Amino acid sequence: MQLEVKGLKSGYGKVQVLHGIDLTVQSGAITTILGANGAGKSTLMKTIGGHLPIIEGEIVHNGQHLNEIGPLHVCMAGVGLVPQDKNVFAELSVRDNLQASAAAFEGAEERVAEVLKRFPILQERGNQLASTLSGGERQTLAIATALVAGPDILLLDEPTAGLAPIFVDRIVGWVEELAQDGTGVAWVVEQNPEKILAISEDAYVLDAGRVTEVLKSKSLLEPGRLEEVLLQVHA
Template sequence: MLLKVTKIKSGYGKVSILHGVDFNVLPGQIITVLGPNGAGKSTLMKAIAGQLPVSSGTIEFSGTLTNGLSAQEVNKLGIGYVPQEQNVFAELTVMENMKVAAMPFKDAGSRVDRVMDHFPILKERAAQMASTLSGGERQTLAISAALVAEPKVLLLDEPTAGLAPIFVDRIIEWITELASEGMAVVWVVEQDPEKILTVSQMTCFIEGGRSTAWLESEILLEPGRLQQMLLEDKKCSK
């Protein structure tokens, strides 16, 4: 098991959001995370990434307990995280964003070069301010900056929300390629999940701060099955 989350509880200050989530990820898997608004999906990603404290339960990565580690320490272990918003430094150029992401590593320059070589669009925009990028370009930069750390698990929180279909397709193709090379990807999605379900192996439903169901993603592509599961989650959350 690459990532094992066992009955974790977490939240913001005295406000508890997660009430006992179980979550497992194998190398090369794409895991889709679904659930209603406010279910705790983003909170789960932040807790795994070390950005929120875990009050109880455990998170293990490659056999190492990550409870209590800082976000930077978790990142250096091999867990990358791309939040839905504020995921780039808008006041910096594309290249400066990449260099900031590489700062914790001794071979920073070569790491940036490897990622930039893989994405010509970033090379073309290297001197451009991140604030002037299109939505799709900005998400490409955010994911690329996370890849500088060469993570074994990549956590994505709604990376295609509001993007044009062409960018959605490109990011899905890109993530599928990364997974085929052995990287595990955990993908939170709320809008139009069908495209992501076609490339993911398993889907976890989060409702009321708990993991309520684990299903093979292909099952959810059966007519009416996804709507049925989402409706059941809504009923449970009332």
């Protein structure tokens, strides 16, 4: 059930941003993706999620090629993306956001009910417009909308950026549980990556659209090591 990305090149119109990315996301494990601003982390997530055209390379999940099948079919193939922003419908209620996401799947009502059970905070706010949620609640909703599809690979683009520590800890806890239950997670992180590195297997360092290092995540927790690796890419 792993996701394999091979030699991926993509970008925006004539602007090529990714220059041949190789990445493996193993099921039941968290893979961290690090890199400076503009390294191409979000572009990588959006390309895997089917939102950007591929110039060259392959994305294969569970033996199925995901190239050029579009975001809905990527999602239906078991790969869920939580983008960095615009990840909920602001003018829909919490419940309607979940229902919209579940609509393409069999047993939509049960899927929504199950996710609401998992996230009581969303249950409490079911009728509230997403635009009125706090940052942490909105991010919880964004993750929940991806989970209604029952993905076996989950792509998270900086899900904890700018959130209060209590939400950071909650999200880290939920994602750890998902991985323990067999989901493969790719987690893009920029600020305070220590909590994620502590529960992650592999760390990929990106710079200028290329993978510059693949390391064991915990090795980056040694004092000074993270700074060294991130500074090296600019040396």
